[in-house]
Amino acid sequence: MYTILIADDESEIVELLQLYLEKEYNILQAHNGTEALKLMQSHEVDLAILDIMMPGMDGLQLLKKIRETHHFPVLFLSAKSQYHDKILGLELGADDYISKPFNPLEIVARAGAMLRRVHHFDAQAVPEKKADQIVLGRLTLDRSGCLVYLSGQPVTLTSTEYKILELLMEQPGRVFTRKKIYEAVWEDFYVYEDNSIMVHISNIRDKIERDSKKPEYLKTIRGLGYKIEAPVGE
Template identity: 50%
Template sequence: MPHTILIAEDDQDITTLVKLYLESSGYRVLCAPDGATALDLARTESIDMAVLDIMMPRMNGYELTRELRAISNMPILILSAKNTDNDKILGLELGADDYLTKPFNPLEIIARVKANLRRFYQLNPTSPVLPGSNVLLLGPLRLDLDAMSLTKNGAPISLTPTEYKILSCLMRAPGRIFTKVQLYEAVSGTYFESDENTMMVHISKLRDKIEDDPRHPCFIKTVRGLGYKIEAVETN
């Protein structure tokens, strides 16, 4: 399953060029012409890495970096014409992992994307596995996306199609908070206010299956007032 890269850039020519090279390297690419649109995509899509410009309308790259870091630990590469040391330091202090100045060699972007993703997965072994595999790993949980099957410490766990979709969505982005609306839209593509309690029931049943103590869940955590997230724990 290819990694998804988010490009936030208001220069259409640069967006087209970077998108072409990333897709040629096997990545799935989502594009946003401004920071606000990019943040909306990050909240609704499973993003593995972001490539951001600084000077964008509606929300600049510095603000976007701060907002992204609040909801995700994904690698962030700033791509900007601002090339002073202070610009670079500010971007890195706000949470960016890398900084590349314009003009740039597209091949260097590919190399940096690969290096940042490789480093991220080495430091986050509980995150989804590297490309070439259709299996998501989280502590003792192993979700096979091809077989739509789940095991915990090697023991099979039966899931309904809806439970599988919810767990798949959560396991693709460990630590990320998903609202009930986002989870329901990921499952069915639509959402109505009456669906909120239905999602709570699905989460409850999923906890019954994967948690050692569903009343005190270790994997699927409720984030009060926001939604749900999944975390890795080691169990015997």
């Protein structure tokens, strides 16, 4: 069973989420960021569900600590619904964000989708044989280890950033709309416009481009979406 860490200072929310998740996953409970950090040091965590507003170390501070050493997916759960809070969390390395109040069944669905993306255990799909590596100019994506290299040097990506880059690199030159990226990577229906994909694209550019403001690989096609292609001469 995979292990999910739930950190929220509202005990009722922690108990509610455990009730819905414990049939399929091992659950670790924390009521502030410091408790959560200690649990991560003594347990192997596969996914974290974090509240932003917690006493002591808040969710954003905890996420910074997590990303120093771990790459498991992180889902933010918070009463703060303003766009700048959501964008900040994504920029720090969160994979998804749900505002309170929430439907616990949505949390279950999103947690399952995140873990499938990372651990590739979707038994319903019969995977077609794909090349272990995709090479595009100085970029190499290694499917066997879920790793990306730029000029031979490893690039640290979140699981969501990796899946977006893999999707684009599978078909270089093809333009993907936000809707197609969302439905492929989040495994969900695209029902509203937000800045999540834009923030993830920006994060990827910061990591693979010489100048993220003048991208050579990951291009925006105005009014349509995004595509990736090797720079001329590479």
